[in-house]
Amino acid sequence: MTSPGGRPAPPAPHPARRPVRRDVGIAVAGGIGIVAVNAAGLVITSGAGGVAAVDLAVVERVSRMHSPPLDAAALLIDRLLGPQLGAALVLLFAVAVWVTTRRAAEALTVLGVSVLPWAAAETVKVIVGRDRPDPRLLVDPLLVEAHSFSFPSGHTALATGLALAIVIVVRGRSGRRLVAVAVALGVVVVAASRVWIGVHYPTDTIASVVLGCSVVALALPLRRRVLDRFDRRCVDGGPS
Incomplete structure (x- = not known):
């Protein structure tokens, strides 16, 4: 093909390159988010900046x-x-997706997306080691959780994972935007509830949302590559 000036037009980018670049960008953003959460937690725990x-x-x-x-x-x-x-709720959700779609890959994706943020939050808690709010400083502590760390919130991380899994399940369907808004509000309610009962600071819950989204952003491109290879093998090995 030639350009209007008579010179050969530059070759069009290979169709596979754009998804690869996009996935790399998403994964890099996820990695940066994970590092940022850990760094923020260490800074807050050190007392710098007056955030604590x-x-x-x-x-x-x-x-x-x-x-x-x-x-x-x-x-x-x-x-x-x-x-x-929480574990039972995630399993029920994954089973419901499998029964509805009859796709094991979809159910496994839901399982992974739901659990990964929580697992990442539990890991970051050990790294950061932030103590929970001292119940002796609160007028009415509703719950006391001793011998565990505060940053980030595991409950909020699990809620974030479930919300992202729901968004993935309804992608491409009508009403998906309304569902996305509803689950986002649900995450906000869970985050607020952790501060309300006195076991987390606001930054704990914010960090959980950022961490959950970052972990999923880092993992989803790999999941897509694995499923693409699986689908290609099924097609190549299937009946001709």
Whole structure:
């Protein structure tokens, strides 16, 4: 093909190069987000910048605002997204996706996307080692979690993973934007509930959302490559 001036037109980019570049960009952004969360946690724990003092002031203020209905809702969220019930909820979601789509890869994706942010949060907790809010400084601590770290929030990380998994399941379907807004609001509610009951600082929950999105961004391109190879092998090895 020639250009209007008579010179040969430059060759069009290979169709596979654009997805590869996009996936590399997404993975790099995810890696940067993970590093940033760890760095922010270490800075906050060191006391630099005065963030810890602001965090504590927010938790103390929230502790004076408690009301029975909101207290009950926050404690219910705490139980639902705890280790035992949270794991059961993820498994039920994955099974429902498999039964609905009959695609094991889709169900495994849901399982991985839901669990990865929580697993990453538990790892970062050990690295950062931030103590939870001291219940003795709060007017009405609803829950005391001893012998565990605060940064980032595991409950919020699990909620973020579930939200991202739901968005992946409904991609390409009508109403997906409404679903995305609904699950995002759900993550906000879970994050607020962790501060409300006095076991997390606001920055713990913000870090969980950033970490969850970053981990999934890092893992999804690899998942796409694996599934593409699997699909190609199925096509090549299938009946002609």
